[in-house]
Amino acid sequence: MRTAHAVDTLIARKLAKRFQLLDFDGDGYITGEDYDKLVDRILQIFDEPPGSERAVALRRGYQVLWRALAMTSDTDGDGRVSPEEFQNAVVGGVLNRDGGFERAILPVTKAVVALADTSGDGRLSPDEVRALGRGMGISDEEADTFFTLVDTDGDGYLTVQEVFEADRDFYLSLDPNAPGNAMFGTL
Known part of the structure; x- marks a missing residue:
């Protein structure tokens, strides 16, 4: 059985990893500009024009996510979120209150999957997940591990629901074996 300290360590490691990937400029804070740079890199990876419907949806989703994070964290x-503010907000459960997690994360998940779904079949293949991983700042090997763990029905594709459940695992699960823990690479 895991102790409370071990659970706190797991959550701290997951949040530190996510913070690192979101702090695009490496200044020790997350800002709206960091989110914009993340969106720009994802759009570049998929060669998506900035004014396209999918690009606009992705940017809008991340802007909503940033505003929710800034408002609660x-x-x-000061207009920026420190590692401590980020961790306190997530550990404090602000995303999970009153359906906040779904309201904040699901639109981004849908926009990300729509953009990365280059085949247009409504789901992500391993190659599409690798490309998305590069946009998020994780290696192809880490993306492959994530894909294998999250493809819960074993059909060789990821659906919006599977990716959303992985998001939920990453941010909210205290289970050290939760598949979504691999969402942003090796902890």
Whole structure:
């Protein structure tokens, strides 16, 4: 049985990893500009024109996510989120209150899957997940591990629902074996 300290360590490691990938400029804070740069890199990976419907949906989703994060996390009002503010907000469960997680994360998940779904079949292949991983800052090997763990029905594709459940695992699960723990690469 895991102790509370071990669970806290797992959550801290997951959040530190996500923070690192979101802090695009490496200044020790997450800002709206970091989210914009993430979107720009994903659009570039998929050679998506910035004004396309999918690009606009992706940018809008990440802007909503940033506003929700800033509103609930930026406790000192400086327009940026420190690692401590980020961790306190997620550990405090702000995303899970009143359906907040689904409202904040599901639109981004749908937009990301729609953009990465280059075949247009409504699901992600291993190659599409690798490309998306590169956009998110993770290696092809890490993307392959994520894909294998999250393809819960074993059909060789990821659906929006499977990716959304992985998001939920990553941010909210205390289970060290939860498939979504691999979402943003090796912890």
